[in-house]
Amino acid sequence: MLVAISILVFLPIALGGASSRIGFAEEKEVPVWPKPHSLLASGSGSLALAENFTLRSSPDSIATLSSAFARYREIIFLHHSIFLASRQIPESIPQLQALSVRISSPDETLQIGVDESYRLQIPDPDDATAALLTAETVYGALHGLETFSQICAFNFTTKMTEVRYIPVDIVDRPRFEYRGLLIDTSRHYEPLKIVRSVIDSMAYAKLNVLHWHIVDTQSFPLEIPSFPKLWNGAYTGAERYTLEDAKGIVEGVGYPELWPSGNCTQPLDVSNFAKTFPFKFMHLGGDEVDTTCWKKTRHIARWLAHNNFTAKQGYEYFVLRAQKIALKYGLTPVNWEETFNNFGSKLNNETIIHNWSKLYPYVFLGYSHSWNLLFRIGPGLAPLVVGAGFKCIVSDQDVWYLDHLDVPWQSFYKNEPLTNITGEHEQSLIIGGEVCMWGETVDPSDIHQTIWPRAAAAAERLWSPRSFTDQGTSQVHSRLKTFRCLLQQRGIPAAPVDELGRVSPPYPAFNGYYKKYAQAGDTLQSFLARA
């Protein structure tokens, strides 16, 4: 939609935090999601985390890390009751005293392309009582903390939290630099607490861009101080975000120092927008624009006639002008694919095309009995976009739109952004992908279970090496179930893995008691049919 305002919030960290792993993953597999780039070593040992286990960093003055330490401490020890915290720990169990984090670069600037790599070694080669996490930037370290937390578990026998798979040596980095999730607060309002919990959950899957589709045709919840009547278009007087709220979300993910001032009420023009959302990309929309009403609206019709524009030319003018303003302020424009389809040759070279329709170009072949409409589907739009020299973000609606409830996680997982793109340069122009949680049938009651666990499948496709993800979904099934349990233990209500989007569990859990009575080859259905 042309009027949509979207905020791309780059995520360094999350905001809140529970652990003690529920394991479906095979014992020998290190149950980290998404799959790390390289596992140089992994063993079958465990180390109990000492009672005074510390997270420490060098340099030790990095604010982003201090708050992350507090957050991950809570996550790692989630299953520790206060009673256990003060109990005597037997001295005979080998213990880990600390996780040391070493950052090479003091630069905390967060932008697309920032170095997100890390290495996690347990034990530290130089100190058997500590674990070592090294990273170029603080953002790599945050991913390393997440990985560390995922291999920690509460031991119900010793009643201590352990780090497992020792000795372990993980070298990790993302495959794509842009790994996004779109949320839509126009079709349904999402309270700030819900938005924050979505951000928390993204960090668990190492997604790094929140595309906050904050306003659209249905409602306009955002305050624009220079146009104070706009948010009268909110659903109710309270279903709104102040500019400070939007800042708070961005600030909450790490960058207070980039804000102008707490009392800033300057107009939200692009210059101010650039201050409010200090990221390089600005999503200028431009999809599914219906210009028919422009001709019916007298002053717009007059303006079109005055400029000798068709409605379509007016739309083109609007998009190109918005691009110029964004570029003037140093922002890289992102536009939905319709702009490329309609006037791609006029778009600025810097434009990043956001692709949502994989069925392009298609040729209508006629009707069939079984499919209603018969198309010959072309190679997809993304190859055309990068062939024309534009960068591209992939959000194929048939498999990466989370509001499509009939798409199972396997389809999310299998969607390869580089399909039909073979040239090395063209491949480099695909900067990543984004799963989209359009909000028509999503509100605070169901947003998490519609996003999760399916978004996690896409997250692994975007993070892990293609050589691994191309091997199929059956080998990752149990690890994804483990990740779903991790989400739930951290308070994120992820839906069952083996159902379609957002579907509730149909039966009592198929494990434990039932397991004893199941016969070889049983499915849940056959088991229940016999019982």
Added chain:
Amino acid sequence: MLVAISILVFLPIALGGASSRIGFAEEKEVPVWPKPHSLLASGSGSLALAENFTLRSSPDSIATLSSAFARYREIIFLHHSIFLASRQIPESIPQLQALSVRISSPDETLQIGVDESYRLQIPDPDDATAALLTAETVYGALHGLETFSQICAFNFTTKMTEVRYIPVDIVDRPRFEYRGLLIDTSRHYEPLKIVRSVIDSMAYAKLNVLHWHIVDTQSFPLEIPSFPKLWNGAYTGAERYTLEDAKGIVEGVGYPELWPSGNCTQPLDVSNFAKTFPFKFMHLGGDEVDTTCWKKTRHIARWLAHNNFTAKQGYEYFVLRAQKIALKYGLTPVNWEETFNNFGSKLNNETIIHNWSKLYPYVFLGYSHSWNLLFRIGPGLAPLVVGAGFKCIVSDQDVWYLDHLDVPWQSFYKNEPLTNITGEHEQSLIIGGEVCMWGETVDPSDIHQTIWPRAAAAAERLWSPRSFTDQGTSQVHSRLKTFRCLLQQRGIPAAPVDELGRVSPPYPAFNGYYKKYAQAGDTLQSFLARA
């Protein structure tokens, strides 16, 4: 189920906390849920909460209140970003400096029947700059804090949090002393973080008893130190609760001083159970017991023969013996209605009967075309229970079982526990009711949206005067929608009000933008059909 272990946790408080009200309730109505007993006064004024607004108590050393103050502070100021917290507040807006809480009794013992009444006056008759909350016990004060938080809202124009409906004078107390919610962690495991958030949400609706149906046939997640193999029946090694976890839940709701010691690993016999769960009631189950397998199990069959018992007599022996043990430790036994139906005359007089089958006694009349089976439904079991002199908790499965997804909130609301009970003494034996969230199709992904908002409807039936609740549901509809939004803003994913249990919103919110274009008499369907 006979083997079920259920924990009844009396709730003084909740554990975590978001506000700034979304208003559907008519402006003139004070949007508190459940409806307070008496509204002595309410106006149309507002007072901004001062920047240094304080919650204070006399006496000031009550630990339960201190933690509640921290919690409610967060809830009341939920929509305040950190930017707003430090801004200059214009002096011309009338401000409230404090809420003063005065408790008459220092006794913090929490048991059924504790005085839960409170009075909330804003402004304090003796101090125009403060609000006054008076209560007999700390538990009444906690309800008063909840009420206060429900009439606070973020003002999007002044960007300050206000308390509204000033001057206001609310005198409130519950109609029934037992207002419960059952959760079932046997059919699906619920992580501790989820259990805690359920407890949080109960406090918002002034429910006061968590009936934690912790183990059953499907899985045995609870640690019983004297029988350490029992929790091998958990679904997985991690889907368990240590005894300390269970204690932590109870402790989290307020009573660390009642615990024996942090390292207590004594057997969970009744004596220890009484220490772990320091409440007067002990739910001993006894429903839906299938004794056929007893006859097939050799050592049980031998024991039955030795005692000259039928299986049914063995079941009776078990229940009555468990009752005796409970009574020996000063606990009041609660048993499901089957015990009353089968050997009611032998139950101890103190027994509280938990009634779930309203269709009793029924007479089978034959088949009909439209109803399949035709019954003449009797007056219900509860009248028989109280007629026999037993106390009774009502959980009519046709309208108060939350796993019945086809039951709308209106049916929850209309269920009157005193139906067909007219005598004053018999009425006094109905101590309250409980909505039951059986866990077959409920796990962390959908527990909240299956419980809420329907449990809130029952909560008002149990709290508010019958003279009000008997007036029907249409007058409370908009206030319930407001309460649902309050739950969502506090992070509880309550489902849409106007759908059946757990159903997602079918369309974008029907408000704001759409409202402008709706015609008189439009339903959502007719509106969308035309659009």
